[in-house]
Amino acid sequence: MSSSTINKSEIANPELAAQGKKRIEWAERSMPVLAQIRDRFTLEQPFKGVRISACMHVTTETANLMRTLAAGGAELALCASNPLSTQDDTAAALVHEYGISVFAKNAIDRDGYYRHINAALDIAPHFVFDDGCDLVNTLHTTRRELLPTILGGCEETTTGVIRLTQMSRDGALTFPMVAVNDTDTKHMFDNRYGTGQSTFDAIFRATNTLVAGKIVVVAGFGYCGRGVAERAKGLGAEVVITEIDPTKALDAMMQGYRVMTMHEAARIGDIFITVTGNRDVLRAEHFERMKDNAIMANSGHFDIEIDVAWLEKHGRKNSKIRHQTDEYVLQDGRRLLLLAEGRLVNLGAAEGHPAAVMDLSFADQALTAEWLVHEAKNLKPGVHEVPTEIDKEVAALKLKSMGGEVDQLTPEQELYLNSWEHGS
Ligand code: ADE
Numbered sequence: 001m002s003s004s005t006i007n008k009s010e011i012a013n014p015e016l017a018a019q020g021k022k023r024i025e026w027a028e029r030s031m032p033v034l035a036q037i038r039d040r041f042t043l044e045q046p047f048k049g050v051r052i053s054a055c056m057h058v059t060t061e062t063a064n065l066m067r068t069l070a071a072g073g074a075e076l077a078l079c080a081s082n083p084l085s086t087q088d089d090t091a092a093a094l095v096h097e098y099g100i101s102v103f104a105k106n107a108i109d110r111d112g113y114y115r116h117i118n119a120a121l122d123i124a125p126h127f128v129f130d131d132g133c134d135l136v137n138t139l140h141t142t143r144r145e146l147l148p149t150i151l152g153g154c155e156e157t158t159t160g161v162i163r164l165t166q167m168s169r170d171g172a173l174t175f176p177m178v179a180v181n182d183t184d185t186k187h188m189f190d191n192r193y194g195t196g197q198s199t200f201d202a203i204f205r206a207t208n209t210l211v212a213g214k215i216v217v218v219a220g221f222g223y224c225g226r227g228v229a230e231r232a233k234g235l236g237a238e239v240v241i242t243e244i245d246p247t248k249a250l251d252a253m254m255q256g257y258r259v260m261t262m263h264e265a266a267r268i269g270d271i272f273i274t275v276t277g278n279r280d281v282l283r284a285e286h287f288e289r290m291k292d293n294a295i296m297a298n299s300g301h302f303d304i305e306i307d308v309a310w311l312e313k314h315g316r317k318n319s320k321i322r323h324q325t326d327e328y329v330l331q332d333g334r335r336l337l338l339l340a341e342g343r344l345v346n347l348g349a350a351e352g353h354p355a356a357v358m359d360l361s362f363a364d365q366a367l368t369a370e371w372l373v374h375e376a377k378n379l380k381p382g383v384h385e386v387p388t389e390i391d392k393e394v395a396a397l398k399l400k401s402m403g404g405e406v407d408q409l410t411p412e413q414e415l416y417l418n419s420w421e422h423g424s
Helices: 003-007 014-028 032-044 060-071 088-096 110-121 134-141 144-149 158-169 184-207 223-234 246-254 262-268 308-314 355-378 388-401 411-417
Strands: 051-056 075-080 101-104 127-130 152-155 176-179 215-219 238-242 271-274 295-298 316-322 325-329 335-339 382-384
Touching: 014 060, 014 088, 014 355, 032 060, 032 355, 032 388, 051 060, 051 110, 051 134, 060 075, 060 088, 060 355, 075 110, 088 101, 101 110, 110 134, 127 134, 127 355, 134 144, 134 158, 152 158, 152 355, 158 176, 158 382, 176 355, 184 223, 184 271, 184 295, 184 335, 184 355, 184 388, 215 223, 215 262, 223 238, 223 271, 238 246, 238 262, 308 325, 308 335, 355 388
Parallel strands: 051 075, 051 127, 075 101, 127 152, 152 176, 176 382, 215 238, 215 271, 271 295, 295 335
Antiparallel strands: 316 325, 325 335
């Protein structure tokens, strides 16, 4: 790679590049939809002359998205959307094997994290990709001089879409952002099967605990919570759901889970997993009731769901008793175990969602970015949906890649569905 490209990066260790490339190619094997899109982009060059800044988890799956955008002609700068999820070998390979600017180091502190976001923005992007809204937030607070040239962007996750919607409601968002999270092919699969599997992958790597026979308390029954609950049930746990929404709570009950308040659940749970998107879901009043050796993990986007500050203040900390496992000994001798410092556990203590499911999310991202190149000028500032055709195309390609087929409507069925005259 040319030294000018390499110079515009900040990564931990360039010597990890060869290992990173192997792992990126391994992920690629499970991302056939993205590979097809990359082949087309290589020919059609939809991003020629387009600059994109991306703030995403620096994983092998994201690397394949970056390769796809680069193959389509984009100039890219990638920074991390979470300090713990950065895979240093992936970052090294992106820079030294694929010539993509990366600003990311695993476990970087808060200042470094924002320095990297700013560095990724220094290319003066036309489009942005965000995962949690930190990059868009930085643009609208400290980098406002870049706003006039920004045409639009994509947001990957539920939390980010919620923040963007609030910005839009307050008239603060100055360009169109597309809620990729809200496509069926994203949240029905990534949030559910991805979060479900990778959360337990992380809990196993961190603790090697047996789940069978345990009581697993899942806070939040959105798509992520559903996925976590399903996997816990499949592993032989008794699953308890806590919710604030009666409809979701009812759904959980009818799926056979026990539903109760966290106050009650705190007393009986062995493993607690927060996936609500809200703060202080596990706090003093719960810690005070928990059993000795209770495990706590957060799979929500930000590290706000478990009140770690309380644990730090009131517990004696034994750091890293295992990989990404800290122990807090409370005054009465009970030991509470916190995984990945209360940060997104699946990316902090494991590798995030498997590539096969990220294939869907990142195919959505790639096709939405291509669509935005043409359509952004017609969109008002605010939060927009991904066109249904993109969602359906991604579903069809993935289904085909997995060997599934759908039926076609007969002409009579087509007519029936499009008419109102026919009764029973
Ligand atoms: N979010 C969840 N899992 C991920 C992964 N493997 N790569 C990028 N972002 C993710």
